Amino acid sequence: MSALVIYYESQEELNDLNSVLHGQNMWEFQYFDAKEYSAYDLERHITEEEINFLVCTKDFSSVNVKELYQLYERFPLLTIIYFNPVLKDSEFAELYRAGIKYCFVGEQRQANLNKALRKLFAEHWKKIPENLFDYNYESLPSRAKRILRFIETNPLKHFTTDHMAKHLRLSQSHFRKEFKLYFGVNFRQFKQTLVGHYEDILLFDRNLKPGNIFQLFDYKNLSAFSRSFKTRHGKSWQVLTRNNNLHKR
Numbered sequence: 020m021s022a023l024v025i026y027y028e029s030q031e032e033l034n035d036l037n038s039v040l041h042g043q044n045m046w047e048f049q050y051f052d053a054k055e056y057s058a059y060d061l062e063r064h065i066t067e068e069e070i071n072f073l074v075c076t077k078d079f080s081s082v083n084v085k086e087l088y089q090l091y092e093r094f095p096l097l098t099i100i101y102f103n104p105v106l107k108d109s110e111f112a113e114l115y116r117a118g119i120k121y122c123f124v125g126e127q128r129q130a131n132l133n134k135a136l137r138k139l140f141a142e143h144w145k146k147i148p149e150n151l152f153d154y155n156y157e158s159l160p161s162r163a164k165r166i167l168r169f170i171e172t173n174p175l176k177h178f179t180t181d182h183m184a185k186h187l188r189l190s191q192s193h194f195r196k197e198f199k200l201y202f203g204v205n206f207r208q209f210k211q212t213l214v215g216h217y218e219d220i221l222l223f224d225r226n227l228k229p230g231n232i233f234q235l236f237d238y239k240n241l242s243a244f245s246r247s248f249k250t251r252h253g254k255s256w257q258v259l260t261r262n263n264n265l266h267k268r
Contacts, residue, residue, distance in 0.1 A: 022047040022172075023072040023136075026061065028054060032076035036102060039133050045140050047172065053077060058086055065094055069174040069235065072139065074100045074132075079110045084117050091118030095231045096221075098139065102132055144220045145171045151216055153203050162187065163201035170213070176237055178214075180206055215251065222256060229256055 023046045027033055033050075040048055049070075051061055064070065073090070077083050087099055100121040101114055114122055123132040147167055149156055156164070169186055170178055177183075184194035198206045214236060221227045233244035248256050 022049045022068060022070060023074060024048075024061070024065070024070050025050045025074050025076065026053060027076045028052070028078070032103075035104065035129075036074070036076060036132075039129050039136070042133060043136050043140075046136065058089070062090070062093065065090070065097065067174075069096075069176075070094075071096050071143070071145075072098050072100070074102055076102050078103065079106060079114075081113075084113050087114070087119060088117035095227055096235070100132070100135070102128060104128070143171075144217060144225065147171060147213065148216075151212060152209065154201070159201060162197065166198065166201070175214075175217075175235055178210060211251075218248070222260065 025033070025036065025040075025048055027036075027050070040046075049064075049068075051064070065073075075083070075087060087101075090097060091099060098121070099119050100123065101119050102123045104124060106114075106122060106124040111122060121135060123129075123135070147170065154163075156167070159167075165187065166183065169183055173182070180191045180194055184191045187194060189197070195206055198209070202209055204212075218232070218236070221232050222229070229244050229248070230241055233241050236244065238244040238247065245256065252259060
């Protein structure tokens with residue numbers, strides 16, 4: 020998964036959150052102090068690192084709500100979580116209108132956030148399903164598991180033999196040989212299948228538009244994405260989206 024960014028203003032807020040974070044070993048946490056970093060710094064980091072999760076612990080204010088709404092508008096893949104001891108009913112409504120679907124307040128906030136983070140991790144769109152390829156995760160050697168973990172936790176722009184071989188401290192040729200040994204297909208076939216799986220989830224399950232995701236998949240523009248999609252699927256994404264919506268009715 021991508022890292023989870025903690026967006027906070029005081030140490031007291033972090034202390035309130037720490038009991039939850041200590042039990043979430045599967046996540047990588049990154050901390051952004053709102054007094055030290057600007058909203059522009061945060062947006063740039065989300066873009067560069069393909070951050071999909073953010074926990075905001077800042078006290079409620081109209082300025083903070085506006086800032087969160089701008090993040091929601093700019094980053095459709097970003098799940099924003101609000102965590103704070105107290106929130107009024109009217110403030111809940113404002114956060115909801117700003118695109119914040121997860122709010123954890125009150126006495127049970129730590130326990131409820133703990134459950135939600137585990138669920139979000141398990142259901143994240145970048146999780147690689149075993150049935151997509153012919154392997155059993157538990158029987159894989161540790162290096163193969165590291166490969167899968169790298170793909171799931173790093174930006175898609177790093178889903179290359181160059182980046183992955185460097186991460187494992189192997190030559191690219193050695194990496195390719197080991198990869199095929201582990202997964203039964205070469206790296207190119209594996210990547211094409213997995214990227215297609217990711218596209219299906221984001222377009223048809225999450226109902227995102229190609230304009231929201233083409234850069235994520237390293238296309239230069241929307242037209243390039245559309246051409247590639249039609250070549251691979253035989254139909255345009257518009258046609259397949261309509262068909263998918265009809266099947267859901």
